[in-house]
Amino acid sequence: MATMKDVARLAGVSTSTVSHVVNNTRFVSDEIRERILKAVAELNYSPSALARSLKLNQTRTLGMIVTTSNNPFFAEVVAGVERICYQRGYTLVLCNTEGDPERLRHNLEVLLQKRIDGLLLMCTESHSASAEVFGQRPAIPIVVMDWGPLDSKVDRIQDNSAQGGYLATRHLLEQGHRKIGLITGPLDKLPAQSRLEGYRRALEEAGILFRPEYVVEGDFEFAGGIAGMHQLLALAEPPTAVFAGNDVSAVGVYRALYRAGLQVPQDMSVVGYDDIELARYLTPPLTTIHQPQEDLCRQAVDTLLDRIQGADDAPRLIMLEPALIQRESVRCVR
Known part of the structure; x- marks a missing residue:
């Protein structure tokens, strides 16, 4: 050579x-x-890439830690981040945590040994565990992508989930529904809390009494949507519409309704959240809240590169605005 x-x-x-x-x-x-x-x-x-990285103290490599999940949203975001990294001349190293704080620690050790220039964090471990881990490590630029520790003094790229929850609920109200159920995600996670906040705001604005029995805590997974829908159907006065906290939960809702011999939207209107690719292929296609994935990925990578290149302003909070995508899963009952 x-x-x-x-x-x-x-x-x-x-x-x-x-x-x-x-x-x-x-x-x-x-x-x-x-x-x-x-x-x-x-x-x-x-x-030699190694020699150049030692000389420049940069490897042009970014790390990403993400929770393993059945949710296709995570896979779509990872694909988007990798594409933006490639366009910017960087390599992405991906690690999964499977929700385990110990794996989070191990993954961070591995990434630091690989001399990554910066880290993208999109994981759902408890905030205290994440903050403890990152508080003990050498300072490297970190950007949190929507899911991550709330108290970290780092940049955040965040979906305006409260507005998204409001838009979903308002759409159901505009179609004449007054008995609206909500299957949340885990309520110790910011996205689930915020979507519940938006749901309550829309009901209050419309003068509709908040009914605690119509809110079921889920887990943002298929099984949580199934269990949540069964719980709502078991009520003496079930809702006529359901806002599922994400599209994966909405798929579970479809499954539960099918098992109960009910149809969407004739018997139950459904709205999801995320606008994953699968949403448009359901029967009927799912009305949902679109998260601007491309913006999320681009803003996260570019903000991290700014930090790597020496930007030293205060931690940034970049809020991305969701939008309602109307398809065929909501029936007008006015």
């Missing part, structure tokens, strides 16, 4: 001049640059 010394010898220049051309760190005349590039091509020389 050719070395920089081999290139310098063939081009008749010093190794430092070759380094300046390869790394584009100083002006070199066109004639000398051409000789060096010709030697590079002839010898098939490739600079």
